[in-house]
Amino acid sequence: MVDLVVIGSNSFSGAHFVRYCLGQGMDVVGISRSVEPIEAFLPYRWREYSGSFKFYAKDLNKDLADIVQIIQSHKPSYVVNFAAQSMVAQSWQTPQQWFNTNTLSPIMLHDYLRQMDFLDRFVQISTPEVYGSCEGVVIENRHYLPSTPYAVSKAAVDMSLQCFYQSYDFPVLYTRAANVYGEGQQLYRIIPRSIMSIKLGEKLPLHGGGVSERNFIHIDDVVDATYKVMESGKVGDIYHISSDKVVSIRHLVEMICTRMGVDFSDAVEVAEERLGKDALYHLSSDKLRNTLNWQPHIDLEQGVGRVVAWAEHYFEQLKYEPLDYQHKP
Numbered sequence: 001m002v003d004l005v006v007i008g009s010n011s012f013s014g015a016h017f018v019r020y021c022l023g024q025g026m027d028v029v030g031i032s033r034s035v036e037p038i039e040a041f042l043p044y045r046w047r048e049y050s051g052s053f054k055f056y057a058k059d060l061n062k063d064l065a066d067i068v069q070i071i072q073s074h075k076p077s078y079v080v081n082f083a084a085q086s087m088v089a090q091s092w093q094t095p096q097q098w099f100n101t102n103t104l105s106p107i108m109l110h111d112y113l114r115q116m117d118f119l120d121r122f123v124q125i126s127t128p129e130v131y132g133s134c135e136g137v138v139i140e141n142r143h144y145l146p147s148t149p150y151a152v153s154k155a156a157v158d159m160s161l162q163c164f165y166q167s168y169d170f171p172v173l174y175t176r177a178a179n180v181y182g183e184g185q186q187l188y189r190i191i192p193r194s195i196m197s198i199k200l201g202e203k204l205p206l207h208g209g210g211v212s213e214r215n216f217i218h219i220d221d222v223v224d225a226t227y228k229v230m231e232s233g234k235v236g237d238i239y240h241i242s243s244d245k246v247v248s249i250r251h252l253v254e255m256i257c258t259r260m261g262v263d264f265s266d267a268v269e270v271a272e273e274r275l276g277k278d279a280l281y282h283l284s285s286d287k288l289r290n291t292l293n294w295q296p297h298i299d300l301e302q303g304v305g306r307v308v309a310w311a312e313h314y315f316e317q318l319k320y321e322p323l324d325y326q327h328k329p
Contacts (some may be wrong), residue, residue: 001118002027002054005076007067008083009055010034012185013125013177013219013226015043017080022049022221029074031067032083033059034328038316038321043184060105068112078128078230081106087325088129089148095149102153106158112281114170122161123230126174126238128283137282140176140238165236171227172234175226177241178283182219182303183310187318188325190249191216191304194256195311196323198267205271210250215283216317217243218298218306225285228292242283243296255301259308 004021008014009030021028021042028051035057035311039045044053058067060083071079085091085101113119131138132145146152164170181191197204225241233239246257257264288294298306311318 002029002074003029003051004078004080005029005071005074007031007060007079007081008125010037010041011082011084011276012041012182012189013222014082015041015178015184016082016182016219017082017223017226019044019046019049020220020227022051022053022243024227025050027051027052027256029070029076030055031070033060033061038317040310040317040321041186042186060109061100064105064108067109071113072116075116075118077118078123079119079121080125080226080230082125084125084154086127086146086150087327090325090327091148091150091153094327094329095153096151097137098149099156102150103156103160104180104264106157110161110164110170113162114164114168119171119262121171121173121230121235122156123226124161124172124174125226126158126176127151127154128176128178128240130158130176134282137284138240139284140240140287153310162236163279171235173229173235174238175223175229175241177225178215178217179305180219180222181216183307185219185307186325187321187323190252191256192311193323194253194267195260195308196318198257198260199311199315200260200323202323203269204253204267206249206253206268207271209270210248210253210268213246213248214252215246216252216300217241217245217296218300218303220298221296225288225292225294228294229288231298232292234291237287239285239288239292240285241288243283243300245300246282247300252300252304256304256308259304269277 003026010032129151
């Protein structure tokens with residue numbers, strides 16, 4: 001038996017959650033569709049931990065029977081699902097692939113999981129994209145109005161899980177986080193992409209001139225919140241994870257340029273805005289703060305500095321990695 005199965009353990013957030021849980025002394029099984037990437041993207045390989053870790057390269061779309069057997073054989077108390085096709089703009093190009101990965105395959109998995117009496121809790125890593133463009137502060141009972149295939153696929157699986165909760169008492173909990181960043185993030189995301197573009201002497205494409213505003217929260221604060229939800233959250237509930245820091249993308253890139261000693265105008269080029277891009281989500285995390293005693297601890301300036309230090313430490317590995325999103329069907 002193990003304490004926890006993490007599906008999508010090679011993802012940025014999934015790998016950090018594995019690290020956090022190993023640090024709590026938990027025995028963890030990780031499942032992702034590809035083999036483990038280079039060390040720079042695997043924070044649970046950066047040091048030794050008291051908990052144990054076993055990894056399986058299994059694809060939710062192709063190896064569902066194997067994944068079910070792995071879970072049955074290890075009998076975890078918790079399953080946390082980070083696995084998803086998560087790029088918004090690209091979901092317009094092949095939406096059926098997003099629905100396969102984010103909706104159809106997970107629903108089939110849930111139908112097996114609901115019959116496993118050893119499972120105490122299932123945590124679904126959701127997204128604020130399900131709300132669509134919003135005005136004002138967004139709380140957890142906000143209605144869904146998704147505006148991209150990605151968002152629709154995530155809303156659909158969340159709604160299915162809610163049906164499972166209501167009909168079968170399936171022990172699901174949900175988290176929805178603001179813009180997550182940190183060390184080990186994929187290079188096509190805005191903060192590592194900006195840093196690597198500067199280090200490689202390449203221009204950063206700044207969509208829409210960077211006028212969009214976003215709420216950024218460091219991955220350490222996110223996995224701390226996710227752990228609290230997993231252990232102590234109320235089954236059936238949704239929890240928002242957000243900081244109090246809202247900045248424009250332009251301001252963020254200017255901050256990175258200043259820290260790295262380059263001129264903003266030399267580092268960027270304006271690109272077209274992306275199709276279906278939603279407005280800022282002002283997520284309220286009051287519920288998480290008030291009921292589970294959670295607070296964010298890493299401010300944006302400190303967090304960006306940590307990502308810069310990570311990129312410099314692993315630069316000899318990272319300089320060979322693509323800066324653009326590489327789609328895997």
